[in-house]
Amino acid sequence: MDALSLDILGPALVAGLLILATHVPLGAIVLNRGIIFIDIALAQVAALGVVFGTVMWGAVSGLVVQACAVAAALSCSVVLTWTDKRFPEIQEAIIGVLYVFAAALQIILLAYSANGAEHLKALLVGQILWVTPLQLLVIGLIYAAVLALWYFRDLARERHLFYGGFAVVITASVQIVGVLLVFASLIVPALATRHAPARWRLTIAFNIGVFGYVGGLVASAILDIPTGAAIVCVLVPAAALAAVLIERRFGGARDGVPDGVQDGGAYRHDGPHVHQRAE
Template sequence: MNTESLDLMIILPALLAGLLVLLTHVPLGAQVLKRGIVFIDLAIAQIAALGVIIAGAAELDPQSWAVQAAAAAAAVLGALLLTWTEKRWPEVQEAQIGVMFILAATAGLLLVAHNPHGGEHLQDLLAGQILWVRYEQLLLPAVGTALICGLLYFLRDRLSRLGFYLIFALAVTASVQLVGVYLVFTSLIVPGLAVRHYVGKKRLVLAYLIGAAGYASGLVLSTLYDLPSGALIVWCLTVLAMGVYALGPKPDGAQRVANH
């Protein structure tokens, strides 16, 4: 362990990026679990990443608005397609989401096959480079986060299927480029799984606390031990979630079994 390598000024922008992601992904993740379409986040995130890869193949500046637009366009098209498939074949929607994920993932592999830096680019999109996020990269995601949080607050249960998919696509677009596909999935699903038996406002508060503590501890440990930040955050967040779930209320069936 190298305590001299712990620089809070390096960690701070990365932590802010994680908190921005959590602001939208925790409530969206609750909706994903409620709707029973758990792998939609992986599919949309992978489609957004495919948009970034396509923009890269066109030799666009990675930090330009054009790349953001390409990722958003790809994610929105994926959301529209998923809306249509859910109307047409609702009984196999989860399977269709899985097919879309694998098609987007393999399309990305094909597009970077002849790029000498293609493997590194794919790794960055999957695992993310959260530790190297800069403050200036947070401006656009912060504006998008504020808009999405506003929509989620005012629409609440009145959100249509199409509206949900579109909002989800836009939220994931920004977060994939900040933290990577793995952390997008973890931020959406793991806190919601941990607090699913809690009730009232405590559920949302605990989900946010799990996410924030997972990002903070993962960033600190990755800096101290020189380990990949994204992967370590996934593990820290998951271990914390398991602890919160274990200490929390039991489902009705489990409670009855415990009483006997």
């Protein structure tokens, strides 16, 4: 039972809660905008920045590696902001191309590293069990700033703020929990709660995420399996079950009308913001 010690799992759980605090509201915006794979593309680009910095200057300074990761993600966000404005009808396809291109470059760069396979595995599933108090402090400050931006500004409408803040969050997250868990934390809870009442949607999504992280951490400790993969494998079935229960509880009450569409007008709910759109 030593594996279930809070000294081991406590920091990882705190990291998971911090990630969910930002990824759940941002994931709702991503889902509403229909750009589902933007998170995994930006995560892959941020990971590419980490790999590039490590291969080129890893022995010099960890700050250089972080600068490479942030620069890569922000550059990608600038490109996506421009394409979202100019080519919105093919934005999802462009995101997919960026993901594939970044992944291919990452594999090429890792071919020059003696520990390339291990590094690639770490970037995919993360090292959440090894998170340090300093890392928790840093990502806590970053996430707090982005949450303040989400609360006070309408990120769903302001492309530059959305893509910029999103890039910074993904860059911080991917180095702790990996590409797979970043995508799962953003999309899975939001997808499961799309039929829940708007006022409860984020709360329910957050709790689904908490269940996935707690269950995955416990399963990883007991079964001695990779933590990131375990969290994903608990989160997805839990979210699927929650989606079914939500649909049965709330789906029929709206008679097939999506939440937010009432009285002949369409409304989009983005966190604390409620915006009215003309039909």
